[in-house]
Amino acid sequence: MSDELNSLDPYVQWIASEARLSVAVDPAARTRLLDALRTEPVPHRRGRVLAWLLEPRPLALPPLAAAALAASAVGIGMLGGLAIHRDGRPSTAQPPSAGAAISQLPDSIAPRAIKFVLIAPQASHVSLVGDFNGWNASANPMKAQGAGMWTVFVPLQPGMHTYSFVIDGSHFVADPAAPIAPDDGYGHRSSVVLVGGSSL
Amino acid sequence: MSDAADVQRVLSGDVDAFARLVDRYYERCARFAVRMLGNRDDAEDALQTTFLRAYRSLGKYQERDKFSAWLYRILVNQCRSIAARRNQRERVFVREEAVLLNAPDRRPNWSGEDEEFVQRVLAELDPLLREAFLLKYVEEMSYEEMSTLTGVGVSALKMRVKRACDRLRARWERIKDE
Amino acid sequence: MMVPSLRRVVLSSLVLLSAAAAAAAAQDTTSRVRELDPLARLSEGARYQVELLLDSAKVSGLPTTPLESKALEGIAKRADGRRIVAEVRKVFRSLRDARAALGPSASTDELNAAAGALRMGITPAELAHLVKTRHEKQLTVPLVVLSDLITRGVPRDTASQTILSLWQRGAADDDFLGLWRGVERDIVSGTAPGVALLNRAREIPSRGPPPAAPPASSARPDRSENSNP
16 A cells, blocks of 8 residues: 555645644534433344343433433633643633534423533532522532533523633622623623524 | 444443544544534534434444444434535635635635635635545544435545545646746 | 334434433432522522522523623622622613514524623624625524634724624624634634734625615615525
8 A cells, every 4th residue: 555655646645644733623413422322222142133222221310401401512711712621721722612502302381401621620619500590509500520620510491591611709700612692791701502492 | 432333332321432432433523514514504404413313323323334334324414414404515624805706806825724715715616526535534424334324325425525626626727927 | 114123223313312301300300409409609688689580581582591601600600799790781771772673583593692792892883784684594604703802902993893794794603613613723823813803704605695784874785685506
């Protein structure tokens, strides 16, 4: 195979070698993929369609809300644009692409479990506040997942919601990966999440 | 830890084994998807769908196939669907200021911006030629593997690869003389 | 007909479902309890004025939740009572103007998104023009994107005209979100916001008939149904 490569025109060889260089991978996309996989049923061997149901086995329990309701990631907000690799190394990769998520479920007015994520390595406590919980910092505290990542699942009605993160009780930050809500008027920016459903 | 062993583990209920497979192939698949589709958003879509599909149909994977080839078949098909769905002029990944693709007299600036240039040049290839070129010279697959993957005969694939190289070469000649 | 172990699985799922539903309901109750007297932390004067605005909203058939929410937000952010009243009043006025522009059939989300856009400097006339075309689609997403872009530095007119043009050409929610994502990235990479928007907007294919006459013209578009690809 490499013989054939060497016999190529040098310019084409150069194109090929440049194309072989690895591309920057967005860690957020990979995390989203793993999250999506977690909500999939375990694959089974072909021909034993109901095997996984019929075999006595303990049910894997993803977060309660996610088990009962469809989950969709809002995006991974990163303070200061600093991305963190899964092993904790900071990187200078570009900010993640996901912002407001639209759930793909068909018409329904049932609430959806929406996952909020913030990467804030310096924080001791992070809370999610917004118009769905009266901007109350004790309603939806977030969990530290390691490497500075904080997450929480919240059931939200389909539609538009405004929210913000509160760090250490008093520092309000918008979600860097979501659309910015029109002026909050109080000197802090907030974010918008759009939850899919019959209204959107 | 071989791929086939990991697949068996997943089918026996060890879903973390799939995370290992993802780790092993994500970057390589990402490279193909970006080179093929020309922009990160489409590539991420392709990757997401590819791995989800692979996970869902893992039961159909047969040990005698190479896992990478099996995975790539899904990836190649996903890239094709996404390209077809977009149904617009090929987009090129640009890092800095936006470049208008339909400005043919624009000089490609490749001093220090190699990746952008290569991406642009690849984008100018017909998708089937690009696909064959990438599989052969970037993924370094054999023609037999490529044939199984794409469902196209070996000689047709060789023809596509050759044409891709000819076009790239011809493009270079034009650039040189500008 | 159900196999015993399958039934067990289904029952377990139902338990999970009801547990989750109970958790969600409990959360709702907690919020509702707080909402019973949510404005207690306001000073008397501020509270009175906010209540007045709430009443005005009720009387005008406007949703009161956005106003309450604005007050609660201010309380959480430890804003001065006077500022909270001013902000709630701003929301009230912009909702009222949004309602006038969008008409009685607008959803609460559309009203909120439109009110936000008005507060960002979009004119009622521009809003009305959005409404005149493609009535059956919701305006929420384009308006959210529009407000965001202006906040990020896209000149107001550029943002407004671009969004309107895309809307008229039949852009869907996904198109606007994709646009937003692309522009956000480009701005972060150093592109001027207006340039970023114009460039990304070009990537969106037209999904319907050609755009209507621009707002300045007096001709009204007489549109038969749009065809979507």
